[in-house]
Amino acid sequence: MTAPIDFWFDYSSPYSYLLSERIDELAAQHGRTVRWRPILLGIVFRETGSAPLTQQFPAKAAYSRRDFARSARFLGLPYRHPDAFPVATQYAARVTLWLAANRPALTRPFGHACFRALFVDNRDISDLEVVTGLAGDLGVDRETVEAALRDPALKEELRTACSSALAAGVFGAPYVVIDGEPFFGADRLPQIERWLAEGSF
Amino acid sequence: MTAPIDFWFDYSSPYSYLLSERIDELAAQHGRTVRWRPILLGIVFRETGSAPLTQQFPAKAAYSRRDFARSARFLGLPYRHPDAFPVATQYAARVTLWLAANRPALTRPFGHACFRALFVDNRDISDLEVVTGLAGDLGVDRETVEAALRDPALKEELRTACSSALAAGVFGAPYVVIDGEPFFGADRLPQIERWLAEGSF
Numbered sequence: 001m002t003a004p005i006d007f008w009f010d011y012s013s014p015y016s017y018l019l020s021e022r023i024d025e026l027a028a029q030h031g032r033t034v035r036w037r038p039i040l041l042g043i044v045f046r047e048t049g050s051a052p053l054t055q056q057f058p059a060k061a062a063y064s065r066r067d068f069a070r071s072a073r074f075l076g077l078p079y080r081h082p083d084a085f086p087v088a089t090q091y092a093a094r095v096t097l098w099l100a101a102n103r104p105a106l107t108r109p110f111g112h113a114c115f116r117a118l119f120v121d122n123r124d125i126s127d128l129e130v131v132t133g134l135a136g137d138l139g140v141d142r143e144t145v146e147a148a149l150r151d152p153a154l155k156e157e158l159r160t161a162c163s164s165a166l167a168a169g170v171f172g173a174p175y176v177v178i179d180g181e182p183f184f185g186a187d188r189l190p191q192i193e194r195w196l197a198e199g200s201f
Numbered sequence: 202m203t204a205p206i207d208f209w210f211d212y213s214s215p216y217s218y219l220l221s222e223r224i225d226e227l228a229a230q231h232g233r234t235v236r237w238r239p240i241l242l243g244i245v246f247r248e249t250g251s252a253p254l255t256q257q258f259p260a261k262a263a264y265s266r267r268d269f270a271r272s273a274r275f276l277g278l279p280y281r282h283p284d285a286f287p288v289a290t291q292y293a294a295r296v297t298l299w300l301a302a303n304r305p306a307l308t309r310p311f312g313h314a315c316f317r318a319l320f321v322d323n324r325d326i327s328d329l330e331v332v333t334g335l336a337g338d339l340g341v342d343r344e345t346v347e348a349a350l351r352d353p354a355l356k357e358e359l360r361t362a363c364s365s366a367l368a369a370g371v372f373g374a375p376y377v378v379i380d381g382e383p384f385f386g387a388d389r390l391p392q393i394e395r396w397l398a399e400g401s402f
């Protein structure tokens with residue numbers, strides 16, 4: 001029994017969205033499962049002294065905007081750059097952690113719903129109403145979600161997740177780890193595929 | 202007659218080396234030529250406030266070292282991380298510009314020789330002796346190269362090349378521009394291939 005592949009991500013990361021649409025199927029083709037591990041890139045960037053791509057040097061920011069959309073087309077995925085970007089994702093991340101512990105079958109559908117709400121439907125997932133609505137679409141009632149979000153233990157769990165990410169070497173997202181081998185960026189999908197097929201290369 | 206593809210690079214950039222081994226053949230398959238445009242990333246980074254990957258946050262530096270070698274294996278290319286890294290590349294860049302103007306058929310062989318000297322044979326191409334030796338291997342005598350390197354006009358040409366790169370939006374290397382469409386990084390080779398095949402996507 002092999003360990004799950006770790007998929008570290010922030011819901012506000014365009015390349016995390018792109019990878020999220022491919023990683024589970026790719027893993028399954030090689031008999032592997034994926035552990036979705038939401039983190040907050042703001043906390044990671046504070047440690048590493050980095051910043052979101054669209055807030056870097058103007059030429060790099062402009063290129064990144066263009067590359068997000070082109071990379072989505074390359075992968076055959078819909079993409080619409082959100083009007084609100086980057087957005088705070090702590091509600092979406094915490095609900096994901098809560099689902100993983102309490103309604104594990106809903107973790108992945110909720111994850112896809114959050115990513116697609118932001119990067120396809122231009123919805124502001126920093127808004128609590130939007131997040132509870134997405135959970136509601138999956139049959140989790142608003143009161144349950146709001147009660148979970150008020151629990152200090154859940155906030156602490158997300159903080160711990162960010163610390164674990166930094167300890168694992170994460171400096172950006174998406175960051176995939178397969179049996180100790182790290183892959184940064186959606187553009188490493190071909191290398192991930194080969195690694196899964198060959199065990200190493 | 203289509204315009205050449207622009208390939209902006211610094212000889213000290215591992216991903217530029219990787220792309221340099223593939224871009225000409227890929228372009229030729231689609232009836233296109235490539236203009237090799239050496240620049241100095243140090244000048245670009247000064248403008249953009251960036252730094253070489255191996256001088257960034259420790260986790261990112263460590264990942265980059267690992268990814269250079271793995272990406273080379275993925276592409277089937279030899280790679281040995283140089284003991285001296287990054288290195289100053291103004292001699293190699295200036296000789297490349299001089300060859301492009303005076304012995305154009307030698308531009309590409311010299312370019313490959315510089316990249317491979319650094320990233321395969323662990324030679325320090327910041328050393329004038331090494332650079333004149335590589336030109337000598339192609340039949341260009343040392344006195345000719347040294348005279349060219351003393352010419353202020355050649356120094357100015359490299360400065361102008363760096364300014365042109367910044368004006369073209371270059372913020373790192375390799376940076377490939379096809380009919381106005383920019384591609385940053387060796388990992389964009391699959392997108393470059395599709396762009397050449399389809400005209401856009």
